[in-house]
Amino acid sequence: MSIKQALISVSDKSGIVEFAQALHKLGVTILSTGGTARLLRDAGVAVTEVGSYTGFPEMLDGRVKTLHPKIHAGILARRDLSEHVSALEKAEIPAIDLVVVNLYPFSQTVAQPDCSLEEAIENIDIGGPTMVRAAAKNYQSVAVVTDPADYPALLDEMKTAGGEVTPEFRFRLACKAFSHTAAYDGAISNYLTSIEGENAQRRTFPERLNLNFSLVQPLRYGENPHQQAAFYRDPQLVPGSLASYRQLQGKELSYNNIADADAAWECVKTFDSPACVIIKHANPCGVAISDSPLAAYKLAFATDPTSAFGGIIAFNRTLDASAAEAVMSQFVEVIIAPQMTDEARQMLARKANVRVLTVPLQAGNNAHDFKRVGGGLLVQTPDNLNVTPNQLKVVTEVQPTAQQLQDLLFAWRVAKFVKSNAIVFCANGRTLGVGAGQMSRVDSARIASIKAGNANLTLAGSVVASDAFFPFRDGLDVVVQAGAVAVIQPGGSVRDEEVIAAADEQGVAMVFTGVRHFRH
Numbered sequence: 015m016s017i018k019q020a021l022i023s024v025s026d027k028s029g030i031v032e033f034a035q036a037l038h039k040l041g042v043t044i045l046s047t048g049g050t051a052r053l054l055r056d057a058g059v060a061v062t063e064v065g066s067y068t069g070f071p072e073m074l075d076g077r078v079k080t081l082h083p084k085i086h087a088g089i090l091a092r093r094d095l096s097e098h099v100s101a102l103e104k105a106e107i108p109a110i111d112l113v114v115v116n117l118y119p120f121s122q123t124v125a126q127p128d129c130s131l132e133e134a135i136e137n138i139d140i141g142g143p144t145m146v147r148a149a150a151k152n153y154q155s156v157a158v159v160t161d162p163a164d165y166p167a168l169l170d171e172m173k174t175a176g177g178e179v180t181p182e183f184r185f186r187l188a189c190k191a192f193s194h195t196a197a198y199d200g201a202i203s204n205y206l207t208s209i210e211g212e213n214a215q216r217r218t219f220p221e222r223l224n225l226n227f228s229l230v231q232p233l234r235y236g237e238n239p240h241q242q243a244a245f246y247r248d249p250q251l252v253p254g255s256l257a258s259y260r261q262l263q264g265k266e267l268s269y270n271n272i273a274d275a276d277a278a279w280e281c282v283k284t285f286d287s288p289a290c291v292i293i294k295h296a297n298p299c300g301v302a303i304s305d306s307p308l309a310a311y312k313l314a315f316a317t318d319p320t321s322a323f324g325g326i327i328a329f330n331r332t333l334d335a336s337a338a339e340a341v342m343s344q345f346v347e348v349i350i351a352p353q354m355t356d357e358a359r360q361m362l363a364r365k366a367n368v369r370v371l372t373v374p375l376q377a378g379n380n381a382h383d384f385k386r387v388g389g390g391l392l393v394q395t396p397d398n399l400n401v402t403p404n405q406l407k408v409v410t411e412v413q414p415t416a417q418q419l420q421d422l423l424f425a426w427r428v429a430k431f432v433k434s435n436a437i438v439f440c441a442n443g444r445t446l447g448v449g450a451g452q453m454s455r456v457d458s459a460r461i462a463s464i465k466a467g468n469a470n471l472t473l474a475g476s477v478v479a480s481d482a483f484f485p486f487r488d489g490l491d492v493v494v495q496a497g498a499v500a501v502i503q504p505g506g507s508v509r510d511e512e513v514i515a516a517a518d519e520q521g522v523a524m525v526f527t528g529v530r531h532f533r534h
């Protein structure tokens with residue numbers, strides 16, 4: 015059936031005038047609430063105010079506007095049931111065929127640091143969700159639009175189908191409407207269960223945590239082929255996050271591709287100089303900074319050419335043709351950069367299967383990290399701490415040189431992205447050997463030095479980072495014997511004295527960060 019009467023009541027008024035004008039041209043009668051009606055009338059659109067339509071003026075500072083049987087019966091009546099149709103006729107209530115509503119901006123209001131509880135409560139929309147839910151429930155007869163982005167598609171449908179909207183489109187709109195009210199109520203619950211005290215102070219973690227993510231795409235499979243998987247993203251896109259990727263070419267991204275691409279992108283983003291990060295199985299197997307993407311790539315690759323095979327490679331600068339050509343000479347699963355030159359894109363296009371992503375280089379962090387455990391969810395704030403040179407404490411007789419200090423900070427940044435226990439040897443802005451994910455720190459130290467040897471890289475004169483303190487001197491002895499002359503670690507072990515003495519005994523410099531970077 016065609017749309018004859020619409021009710022428009024929106025807080026976000028973007029695009030509403032043009033939309034209402036188009037509806038009016040299509041012969042639709044428009045009902046509207048206070049502010050929306052004023053805006054439409056001023057733009058020359060004929061509207062009937064809800065108060066005069068119901069004969070019941072808005073009251074209680076707008077708390078009651080549309081909450082009236084004439085509105086809700088008009089929305090909820092089933093057009094396929096003669097009893098409903100005749101009940102409307104008997105009560106002289108015209109049907110409402112289209113509901114265009116978006117809600118009071120609750121999330122934006124409570125995001126203000128000085129938002130009071132009273133303000134928050136006043137921004138809980140009551141009449142809006144009631145209409146949205148009514149219209150969505152009755153989607154067989156009513157179309158409901160909660161997102162201005164859907165105005166053009168609705169108009170297109172109406173224009174091509176003589177004022178009608180297809181049942182499929184109405185169903186999709188209804189799904190979106192219920193998701194809209196669910197997210198809205200979730201935000202209210204998160205807020206109310208996180209406040210305490212007279213000043214509505216917010217705790218980081220609400221008593222009820224309502225999460226709201228939207229499907230980007232189902233994935234072919236999960237971590238293994240027998241597992242099903244999908245990728246969801248935060249509807250409030252975090253600036254510069256992997257989820258804002260654009261895929262320029264290549265096969266469909268897999269579950270592991272996305273997880274590794276995230277590790278690569280988060281790591282490469284932390285560097286200011288041109289950097290390249292190569293990830294395998296969630297760990298960096300090569301990281302370097304240099305004066306160009308090509309130079310950084312070559313150094314990163316040389317850390318561990320064997321492991322780099324089939325890696326995920328990220329850059330923090332525009333990928334140019336020379337870097338693209340070099341990367342294409344190895345087997346690579348995913349390439350990520352903020353932009354690509356046209357020449358680089360042509361170069362990459364020669365291997366059509368390689369997945370190529372661009373992600374805007376912006377600073378942004380997830381508010382929370384999540385890890386699922388049996389029957390529960392671990393939630394924490396992200397590890398977005400970066401130590402500065404003045405936070406470092408030299409604990410040995412030998413001081414690090416300026417170059418060593420730079421390399422120690424570089425090694426420390428890399429170690430943050432290596433699974434614990436992490437040991438990272440570096441020199442001159444590049445990794446030389448990475449020991450990752452071992453149950454003992456001393457084994458990680460041995461593995462890192464073995465890997466450097468396998469890649470024909472000398473550790474003589476290198477620096478080394480340990481993501482957490484050395485519990486005994488044995489780990490330190492291994493890295494010093496391998497050639498390290500300066501060490502960065504958090505400190506804080508009960509045996510710090512023993513470890514410092516070991517460093518002094520062997521004439522190496524050691525600095526404490528006072529911060530640990532476990533990563534599991």
Ligand SMILES: NC(=O)c1ncn([C@@H]2O[C@H](COP(=O)(O)O)[C@@H](O)[C@H]2O)c1NC=O
Nearest residue numbers: 025047048049050077079080081140141142
């Ligand atoms: N109280 C009601 O009956 C009611 N009916 C609609 N609203 C909301 O009022 C807003 C639009 O108001 P206005 O047209 O006055 O700018 C919309 O976000 C809509 O969801 C209401 N407001 C709050 O509950």
